[in-house]
């Protein structure tokens with residue numbers, strides 16, 4: 314299936330370049346306030362400023378979502394013919410001329426077309442091809458942008474991740490079950506002048522036996538929708554099987570040292586910790602994993618969210634069946650987050666964390682920091698001889714109540730100003746330990762001094778401290794020097 318022949322897609326790309334229409338220009342031409350307001354769905358300033366020149370026509374069609382006269386559209390899209398634009402669905406006729414039949418999104422330097430038209434709500438077709446949404450943006454932001462020989466985008470959709478990968482990988486492969494999605498990906502590759510290998514098939518099947526340096530996936534992760542489903546969100550697996558399948562295949566998909574990053578939903582099942590559930594999906598060896606849970610929805614909120622997303626909010630019977638299924642599975646909540654896997658040597662190590670707050674972006678920096686410590690030897694013996702420093706931007710906060718002898722500290726936290734912006738409650742003993750973490754003395758000396766001060770036995774004290782010190786290193790509060 315093709316939406317436009319290669320030559321016509323290249324002419325569409327040329328028309329867009331000639332018009333100068335991109336995210337930065339939108340702000341430069343209409344002013345940052347008008348562009349920001351449009352981003353929130355308030356198009357008054359843009360509507361007032363838009364005339365009939367090609368840039369304005371692109372903005373009216375693809376940002377505001379209003380119709381334009383045929384002649385203006387023909388001039389703005391040349392050298393693509395108006396008949397070609399109407400023939401492929403890029404434009405549709407309307408009472409006031411022609412309007413956008415596809416959506417256009419910006420992603421870094423690239424522009425991507427998809428079925429997601431501007432300013433539209435309502436039911437989506439079963440094979441709807443998504444544009445660039447919040448999940449796409451999260452994965453774009455989290456992807457490690459290091460040079461790679463081979464990269465794979467599983468469930469490529471309109472190709473937005475694959476196009477970004479092409480900026481730092483020699484060859485990029487995109488896969489999808491949907492023919493229409495692959496047609497958009499091919500068109501977008503042409504429009505942006507990028508080469509992609511595009512393969513059709515179910516999840517891992519099109520790349521069976523192949524390995525990559527970098528794999529990304531914003532897969533159809535929605536859990537347990539009964540019935541036929543929407544290709545863009547339902548992977549056709551039982552419960553959170555899509556995530557489980559990707560996790561299980563991760564090391565086989567990667568070259569040694571390679572990285573896989575994917576978004577997922579996972580179940581919170583009564584009596585089971587979500588992190589143990591996740592950890593159980595990975596191979597026993599060669600996987601170094603950092604999974605971050607960004608949010609948890611209760612089943613009802615989850616069902617409502619996804620019903621709204623596909624435009625089926627009114628379907629009470631469908632919601633009931635969906636909720637019944639969650640009850641059968643004893644689901645208490647559905648987590649959403651990001652899973653980062655590196656193929657290493659030795660036994661697998663899976664770290665799962667909750668981070669519901671705003672972290673310092675780009676996420677890719679957080680992922681790189683975490684992989685750096687995941688690979689480090691933080692055994693009791695190694696930490697014993699290392700020197701640790703409190704990371705920059707870490708502060709101690711205390712809550713105190715007025716007692717008989719003045720302020721009495723009741724609770725204390727370490728808080729990071731930057732990076733993951735974690736806060737962690739700590740014990741008084743640790744406060745004393747951390748106060749001396751300036752990178753000059755080895756941990757063993759610090760622990761010995763503490764043991765003397767508290768009249769404790771050094772080995773016992775270290776046994777007590779090691780786990781928490783290790784955790785503070787892993788979470789970036791402490792840095793080995």
Ligand SMILES: C[S@@+](CC[C@H](N)C(=O)[O-])C[C@H]1O[C@@H](n2cnc3c(N)ncnc32)[C@H](O)[C@@H]1O
Pocket residue numbers: 443444445446448449452467468469470471472473474488489490491494514515516517531532533534544545546547548549
């Ligand atoms: C959430 S969209 C992600 C699109 C794009 N990669 C992004 O980041 O915005 C998921 C994609 O997975 C595709 N898909 C659905 N089921 C699939 C399956 N069983 N195997 C492969 N791809 C599938 C859908 O067609 C859709 O394009």
